Amino acid sequence: MNIDLPQHLPNETILINDVMKVENGILKLQFPMNFHDCMYALTYYMKGNERCSYCSKTFPKEKITLDHFIPQNFGGPTIPNNLFPACKNCNLEKTNMLKPFYDNYLSLPTRGEKKQFLSDFQQIAHFLHRWYGFSFIKDWVEEKEINHIIVNISLNGSYKGKKYKKIKNYYKEYQHFQKPLILDHKNFLLDGFNALMFAKDNGIIEVPVIVLENVEVIF
Numbered sequence: 632m633n634i635d636l637p638q639h640l641p642n643e644t645i646l647i648n649d650v651m652k653v654e655n656g657i658l659k660l661q662f663p664m665n666f667h668d669c670m671y672a673l674t675y676y677m678k679g680n681e682r683c684s685y686c687s688k689t690f691p692k693e694k695i696t697l698d699h700f701i702p703q704n705f706g707g708p709t710i711p712n713n714l715f716p717a718c719k720n721c722n723l724e725k726t727n728m729l730k731p732f733y734d735n736y737l738s739l740p741t742r743g744e745k746k747q748f749l750s751d752f753q754q755i756a757h758f759l760h761r762w763y764g765f766s767f768i769k770d771w772v773e774e775k776e777i778n779h780i781i782v783n784i785s786l787n788g789s790y791k792g793k794k795y796k797k798i799k800n801y802y803k804e805y806q807h808f809q810k811p812l813i814l815d816h817k818n819f820l821l822d823g824f825n826a827l828m829f830a831k832d833n834g835i836i837e838v839p840v841i842v843l844e845n846v847e848v849i850f
């Protein structure tokens with residue numbers, strides 16, 4: 632898939648311009664970089680940092696966050712296509728709800744009903760995680776053999792911390808990964824180091840990935 636990109640990135644508007652540039656429709660990321668920081672900066676550049684996408688009110692930029700439209704625990708990747716400026720209230724309120732559920736939640740008139748809805752949603756979410764896997768982002772995801780994924784180990788030397796445990800626990804419960812790994816168009820790993828290590832440690836040969844065709848890591 633292609634991520635949403637501007638034609639070019641003016642130097643002065645991007646905080647981390649020394650590590651990324653857009654050339655001929657390709658986003659070039661200078662290694663080493665923080666992939667999430669790059670995606671956040673890109674999204675703010677394209678979508679602004681003043682107006683909340685949900686309540687439509689304007690805020691000072693320090694009150695604006697980025698919401699994962701498809702929540703991360705449903706596999707939603709950290710790329711501009713899935714990130715929307717949101718005020719802290721809306722982001723917190725939407726939490727891990729998919730948009731149709733959030734719309735239902737907002738339509739409820741009383742606090743009591745909202746509270747009940749959230750409690751019911753946790754049950755539904757459990758069912759969705761178990762049976763639907765990556766169906767919400769299925770057009771973006773493919774399977775790839777871990778042998779074909781290129782990783783620079785020096786960037787992420789240690790693992791088996793909290794993130795690794797989270798992946799392990801989720802996999803144990805649902806028998807699939809919570810999020811796909813993210814690769815550039817040459818299969819260089821951009822996001823998902825712990826998931827890749829978990830796959831290696833457990834003899835899992837193929838993992839779900841999102842290949843970003845218009846992104847390239849440069850050295």
Ligand SMILES: [Zn+2]
Nearest residue numbers: 683686718721
């Ligand atoms: Zn809002």
